[in-house]
Amino acid sequence: MKMTYIKINLILLLLIAVSSLSWSQMETPVGSILLKGGNLITVSGEDLYETDLLIIDGIITDIGEGLSAPEGVEIKDVSGKYLMPGIVDAHSHVGLDAVNEMTNPITAEVRIADVINPYDIAFYHALAGGVTVSHAMHGSANVIGGQNQTIKHRYGHHHPDALIMDGAARTIKFALGENPIRVHGEGFTTIPNTRMGVEKVIRNAFDEALEYRKHWEKFRAVVDAGESALPPQYSERHEAILGVLDGKILIHCHSYRSDEIYMLMNVARDYDIDQLIFQHVNEGFKVAPELAEFGAMASVFSDWWSFKFEVYYSTAYNTTILSQNGVITSVNSDSRELIRHLYLEAAKAQRYGQLDDNETLRLITLNPAIQLGIEDRVGSLEVGKDGDVAIFNAHPLSIYTIPEYTFIDGVKYFDRYEDPDDMRMVIDIEEDLNHFMELKSGRGDHDCLH
Template sequence: MNLNYLRTSACSGASGRNATGLVSRASRLSAAIGCAVFVAIGALPAQASQASGTLDPLSLPAPTAGTLVAITNATIMTASHGTIERGTILIRDGRIAEVGANVQVPPGARVIDGTGKFITPGIIDAHSHTAAEAINEGTQSVTSEVRIEDVLRQDGISLYRQLAGGTTTINILHGSANAIGGQNAVVKLRFGLPVDSLRFAGAPLGIKFALGENVRQTSRSNPSRYPRSRMGVEDLLRDAFTSAREYRARWKEYDGAKAVWDRAKRKSGPEPVPPRKDLELDALVEVLEGKRLVHWHSYRADEILMALGIAKEFGFRIATMQHALEGYKVADELAAAGTGASTFADFWGYKMEAWDAIPQNAALMAERGVLVTINSDSDERARRLYQEAAKTMRFGGASEESALRMITLNAALQLGIDKRVGSIDVGKDADLAIFNAHPFSPGARVEMTLIDGRVFFDRSTAPTLEWLIEQQKKKPRVTSEEGAR
């Protein structure tokens, strides 16, 4: 792989690594990690060095017009239209400009030799809790007003490690402590940039709902909240949406009256007074109106059916059931409702409501027409979702393309961002993972991860264990006694 140009940029390669003096491993590591971010394709070395200070979102090194990158001679797993052998991806201004076996590399393009490499779309994790300062507001059963967006943080190393596993977009969800949780945030892993730059601009709004043992506080000896049972959860939901409907009706009534009042040349009576704004109900009204996607934590089939029933009763579509470990039992109902499922590959048995989980769940739901994704729900699993996807082939007989879609295109569809990401197609963001081998094979690792055509992870300049051991051999650690001499 011809990546030498990367080493020439201001803070990549040797200069970043061979820190002078006896700096700690931690600081050497963080220095090198920090540099990796600014080795941006399209950003000139001079720009990169300027970028090493603080950045506000507006001074992001945006890809400049005319920036061209070509990844050549690679096996391209598009996720949308099969696999292209010895293909080329041409990136212009951070977007995929051309892809195929017969793409001409225009003069002036930077070339990444992809010989022997496999390229997939950047992996999308449909269920994450990374990079949030707080996960649960569980003191009440309805907290639709709280927002993950308000508590985003850079969360350094975890984002970096997920990038190193080819993950580029994540859906950060509120936890599952209560039935109606908070609003989610869809972000791109633009590690090293200020926290506002993480946001996936234009991603549809969403919210986390939850069911089951966490909501019912069954593991607590002193449950502090209603509801305690599945019956109570259904009641709570019906109550919340009934309130939302009434709230919406009050606003409609007001909007009508206000319009009449505004139009009237002669004002008879006082100006109509608006209802009191309720942030909790605002979010639920958005759900009722289809403007906010519901991602619904669930395990058992009975509670999935209950959720589908509530959605039908109040006239909205649930975007996804999250976990849905018993989704395979009610796959037809999910498919009929147009509700997707985002599940684990084979994680099971960790609590009673996960006892009927089977590793064939994802493939069986897909077979029945459900839009399925494999998610991490974990900073650990988010680093190797490509392996988790492969398990749907092993245990459920999914096809290779179907397995790949479960961590790319299907996740984009579930989150409503498929026009931008999720497959290697012309016009989409150049969010790509470059593997040394077939991503489902043993021995597969990510060599490079790009977001918007910029390199955010590059193993050839990353501080790896191998590199660290080499450094230690070259420059043995000075002990405190030696230092004192």
């Protein structure tokens, strides 16, 4: 009898040991390839025509003319085609089993990393539009929502951790305005029921976290003095908020109206937070000089407006006004539909405000990379960066352009000419027979509240 217990314990121990080997320690696949003779849109520098790009073991190792491939490295002729850095989407909810932990105005402790669903076909659709990296975000129900996760669209792997982008900055979702007010004020009849309440929820959360830190400091001082004391209760929520206050976790804040945007900048100043990234930020253009002065960044819709009152007085020229005022701006999808053609969404900044090609392509490459703290890894075609490349049959800002190949870490994840139609990873017979998405507007389906 006793032996059996020991056996079970041993097995359990083994199981724990094996499962604690995380995917990142196992490493995701990397590839090597020489892309010959394409037109390179480097984004960070000049466009390079008829130029080769060499990726070795997932990293861009050389860019130039007449490069030769090391032994065993595949050579692909891409002459006449356009190569750009893999597109980065700074706001997405695809491939998530849950989006909104809407039970409390503050849920800083929950993590999107825990709900990644690697089987979502939307990852493949995104790849077919050249999008290699996305910022999987918590929804906007709570004033302080959960922690987001930057992912690479390594579709085809079964382990959720295979999609996680190691080394990306930690970020957290904040939300202002109608959504937290509707969910908590109107829904649960609790604070916040106004934009005044939203501000206080944030300030209180910050103050409570600082108070919590004092208790721990006091406890540690007592222990350090060699005396014994009861430790304060550990709080993952407060710990996460302290991460925000210490600048270790970036705030990505859902916001629309200019007054609430301005409010958060004031709050940030009071707590010495010097980095803010505003999401949606439809009225950002009204406080563009203030955003620029603060050094805050903006991640916007290309043209969405009027779907709720707080975006009624907005304009598709938002992207241009923010950019021209020196605010680092990205264009995001926030949608299963738009994530398939972010290069068109960016191009709209040329209709609504006439940004030049480089400024326009920055909106979906380098600028979102900066906002996610991954600009040293992706967002431009440069030696030393990840081998994330989107290849188009023509210039990506033309409406007639078709994405043809998408690489992540030098591995091909999308090939228009080797696409067998059905790209699902799991087959559900029920779904086959019945599943038809009756989607009637370009906005697609969504459960993130916007």
